[in-house]
Amino acid sequence: MTRVPAASSLQPVPGKPRPRVLSIAGSDPSGGAGIQADLKSIAANGGYGLAVITALTAQNTRGVTGVHVPPVEFLTRQLEAISADVTVDAVKIGMLGNAEVIGAVADWLGAHRPAVVVLDPVMVASSGDRLLDADAEAALGRLMALADVVTPNVPELAALLGEAVAADWESALEQGKRLAAEHGVSVLVKGGHLDGDISWDALVDLSGASASDVTVFEAPRVDTVNTHGTGCSLSSALATLLGAGLVPTEAVGAAKAWLLEAIATSSELAVGAGHGPVNHFHHGVLPSARDVAGYAADLWTTAAGDLERIYELPFIAALGDGSLEEADFAYYLAQDALYLNTYSRVLAAASSLAPTEAEQAFWAKGARECLDVEAELHRSWLVGREVSMVQGPETKQYVDHLLARAGEGDYAVLVAAILPCYWLYAEVGAVLFREFEQAGAPDSHQYAMWLRSYSDPAFAEATRQAIAYTAEAARRSTPAQWTAMQEAFAHSSRFEVDFFDAPSRRVPRGRA
Template sequence: MIDRTTRIMLRQTPRILSIAGTDPTGGAGIQADLKSIAANGGYGMAVVTALVAQNTLGVRSVHVPPVAFLRQQLNAVSDDVAIDAVKIGMLAQLEVITEVRSWLDDCRPPLVVLDPVMVATSGDRLLEPAAEQALRDLIPLVDLVTPNVPELAVLLAEPPAIDWAEALEQGARLSARTGATVLVKGGHLDETTCPDALVNTHGLLAHSVVEFTAPRITTRNTHGTGCSLSAAMATVQARTGDWARSLAEVKEWLQDALAHADDLEVGRGNGPIHHFHRLFARASAASALGGGMR
């Protein structure tokens, strides 16, 4: 396990590296990460692990570039730029996980958030079954892991939780095994509210469970929600240094992004959230104010 007692150097505009796959429609993966980082006040950088031919209806094919080129991308960033936080998303294959792990050991970024991407919103698989154990073994190297309910079950090799209480218990077991803080997400549960909780059994939080609840937003446009949440958490944590404060801030932003997702009208399937809803609102208000001036 990593030493999580070292304080990170907080920055007003943190430099965040996303290591993930692509989405040519812009709703998930690297594209969503960069939008989330910018929307939450960070400077985004990106290293591509996989080229994914997908849209709002599903995944058509995945191309994984040679891992030697992946390492060249990673070294190109870390040899030049001081990285304040890393968000890891789609890793796709065992060889990719192994290379990213090697880079983490060499580079030792101050803050790492892992979104254990296994299955897309459409149901398409994004991680080879043979790579599941390697992904589990990666968790002790990160600070925060953000699985949804099905992913949490896979990481523990258990059946999926049927309610929020069971999901929290699973989160506690994963934290106990790995040392990482687990962000347990209730979006996949059939409940009227949408709870999220930070869980850590090693005394790194004020309480072992820090829970936030918000109303569930009714929309089918949730494509890339997990990518966006994890990238935003890496960004805000690099500004605040406080996981509970970071989740409160990110959850409020994400709620608004979901509430305004239908405004975008992107695609015929599960469309993206509205990452820049606040920026658009300010621009509209400024335009309206300017139009009324003589």
């Protein structure tokens, strides 16, 4: 009977379907900002885009030559048509034009508020043209009360507070904190309009979902004129990622990373002679959040073959029934301790490359725990035993592989290489422990303590998280990266088999 299930119980279950994201904004016929940018941004980030148009602009990359706001009754009719039929997961609000439009959107939100509301308080285009009547700025207060996150740029921040425009990043951030406190809303302060080599943004998060109230995001400033629609694109990506279930800091981090690449590759497009658009589809259309489960399932297919081989190893059979020679076990644990020391450094490398704070903290915690386990192995098992502490060939090839992937600096590929150690250990540990219990958990079993440590629920939970992060990295990867991830995972998975087999193959046999 095989002990390898068709799907691991640690795999992520299919997540939310593709989030349905509604943009309520103005039209930009040049396609770089407004509704047109929003729909591209939503699709690029894995959402399904809907659009209700508040206003038409006549504009191109050089500026706005006209604004037409259709009768507000028709705006309400569009909004009602959507809510009568579609469940909206997230809404992004952009250009509103005048106070009457703001009132209509606020009324609709009051009655049909989706779970996520991102408000980009568009006032003036980057060309300097007004997109909101000056006397309507105060009316935005009503909408802010209905939003989860407001995303002002530096001039908009000043206008919303009735203060002078911040001259530097520190003052802008202070204004962001004040705006958040005044309106009880999270604020994403955008520093795109400031000078300097770094383009700063910060999330002042009042949702309680983040580790801290203020998270600062920095990115290199791209030297380009193609910044038309960056604010529209960022807020739509944010709404999409929040709609997919990411926590606010993760959603901002992922949206900003995506936008940075879209700005950096904008010269691939040749649209207009002024401030050109960003390259929304630099990595194509992302698979939906639901597809994360598919990536984990693909990796499992690779791991399952190796797991089958692991269960057939004499070492595992003897470990399971307690008949394993002590010298073999000691050899295995000594190699494990040696392995864990390097594995800890590799996890620390993953932490330093991680795209989100949650992942950074997760891998750093793992790195720390490896050292604790290594120390415990020395204290409890290896003390007093005559064991060689020289890396065996199987250990060496495994850690060399991991260190090489860490050196390459690609987060997605590195976590794919890291994963089999969590996953296969958790699976093997759970099966051996279950069989030990089924055999009546005999007191005479020499390795019961080891079996218990790897069937620990906390280790299973960490494994579940590691799988989820790797699958999420796969979702965001390019096809070439995904191939490299599969390769890195397959190598590590194979090295796991060799690692478990090493005690039986070591030469000379006898004492460890």
